[in-house]
Amino acid sequence: MRSWSSPSVPELPGTGPVPRIHDTASQGLANAVGHQEGRVGVYVCGITPYDATHMGHAATYVAFDTLQRVWRDAGFEVRYVQNVTDVDDPLLERADATGVEWRELAEEQTNLFRWDMESLGVLPPDEFIAVSEVIDEVAAAVNTLLESGFAYRVPAPNAIEDGATDVYFDVQRAGEQTPWTLGEESNYDRPTMLSLFAERGGDPDREGKRNPLDPLLWLSAREGEPAWDTAVGRGRPGWHIECAVIALQHLDDVTVQGGGSDLIFPHHEMSAGHASALTGKDFACLYSHAGMVAYEGEKMSKSLGNLVLVSKLRAKGVDPRAIRLALLSNHYRSDWEWTAETLSTAEQRLQRWLPLAGVAGAGAEAGAGAGAQGGAGVSEPVAATDLRDRVREHLANDLDAPSALVAIDEWVASHAGAQSPEAVAVINALLGVDLTADPDARPPHHHS
Structure with missing residues (x-):
């Protein structure tokens, strides 16, 4: 198959x-x-x-x-x-x-x-x-x-x-x-x-x-x-x-x-x-x-019928990268509850990270990043060796994705508005979130 x-x-x-x-x-x-x-x-x-x-x-x-x-x-x-x-x-x-x-x-x-x-x-x-x-x-x-x-x-x-x-x-x-x-x-x-x-x-x-x-x-x-x-x-x-x-x-x-x-x-x-x-x-x-x-x-179970489906969120226009970030924000071994706040927090995180790839996010923070890209802030891409090491360390420790997300948040905050191809690669390779992707480009929905 x-x-x-x-x-x-x-x-x-x-x-x-x-x-x-x-x-x-x-x-x-x-x-x-x-x-x-x-x-x-x-x-x-x-x-x-x-x-x-x-x-x-x-x-x-x-x-x-x-x-x-x-x-x-x-x-x-x-x-x-x-x-x-x-x-x-x-x-x-x-x-x-x-x-x-x-x-x-x-x-x-x-x-x-x-x-x-x-x-x-x-x-x-x-x-x-x-x-x-x-x-x-x-x-x-x-x-x-x-x-x-x-x-x-x-x-x-x-x-x-x-x-x-x-x-x-x-x-x-x-x-x-x-x-x-x-x-x-x-x-x-x-x-x-x-x-x-x-x-x-x-x-x-x-x-x-x-x-x-x-x-x-x-x-x-x-x-x-x-x-x-x-x-x-x-x-x-x-x-x-x-x-x-x-x-x-x-x-x-x-x-x-x-x-x-x-x-x-x-x-x-x-x-x-x-x-x-x-x-x-x-x-x-x-x-x-x-x-x-x-x-x-x-x-969340089929028998109870209280299901939040990926396809239904996508049909409502939710960025799948935000869904993935919401999932990663809870440690994989923990029992946790899906809420509207869980998704909202992930969507906000994604917007804060998008300027790393030269993509303007929504809101004031993203606007600041866009200004930096225009020459008012950081003029050259920022290296992210320290970030790569921190994310690797967290994930090697029982797949501690929540700590990895916090490490990225801190790094982004300390490099306000910066573009960083290195950071973008780390986030994509290790966390599966591609900041360069087009959120409106859906994969084909196969029927056979």
Whole structure:
């Protein structure tokens, strides 16, 4: 499946430091490096394509885009893989509720997601994979787990075919015979895991399971649902095995498994278990998670319907660079709330920074900058070596973008009205905000 167009990223002099990020499993900061010197791989769970792209989505992908940029600036070769969960219960339920064929809904929302990511200056993944593209590969992996004893069949009386079975992962056996142990990544206790499992797509009360926390690997065909004929039977994949297979297929080394904090359990925990059972190795070096974004006092979510969408803001004429700055103004691991003030503050910040690129911002401050460009102030571009070093230092420290923004604010204030191609390059390369871009030049909204 095609990705989206990549923004141009300036190459800065020298190299930045190796980033240290928070690892959910160890609950501490660690160097974001893999097993291969100079090379890193990141797998970030993609969208289930309906109601895309809200600020919770955008915050996650901007966070891991920032990690990519810091890695590249530090001299690493980066390989980035992302999936699209285009076969899953929430998508099918939305398609049924709206009367839209599920493939059509998935295609429409994935196109919108591409457009939003391109608008926000997010670097595209090297591999952008829809689950529907890897059905056979997932089925083969499920068969391998059955043959090795890490999976088992449970009767499925509500399936279309008589005698059909669903396939489940045996978490106890995996914990005994692989490097993976249930709870090692999330650090959750069993009551918490049981609660989250039931809340996030699990079925702890399913009859015939060996353990309430055993997750579904393969669902036999049900009436009115998509299904494929495969080596494991007619049906469709479970949620967690999809990501494990895609990541293992496209990454030699999973340096970071990333996503929102609502994926810590069961999704990332179980994906890691599946991968470990398939390979006999640990899945990822680090597990990194972005915080949740709230709106009007509640977590922003599809189920609550309290979504602020990138596309709707853009349709109102909001500069996507301001949206990105609003996202970066909150630390990626924090839970925070989107407000009109959040966006307004980001828009004002953008206006203060635009004179660096010789672009007149709005208001008195921007006017002062424009005067300087005309010869009343700074006559030559200002070097920004000190700024580059400060921004690199902040971002290498657990992607501390809020501190990097403050450092730029301070530098801009102390060089009132100055133009600085060096500063413009730093802001573009490391923060993904191109001050030279035309805010009215929208990327094409693809429909196919």
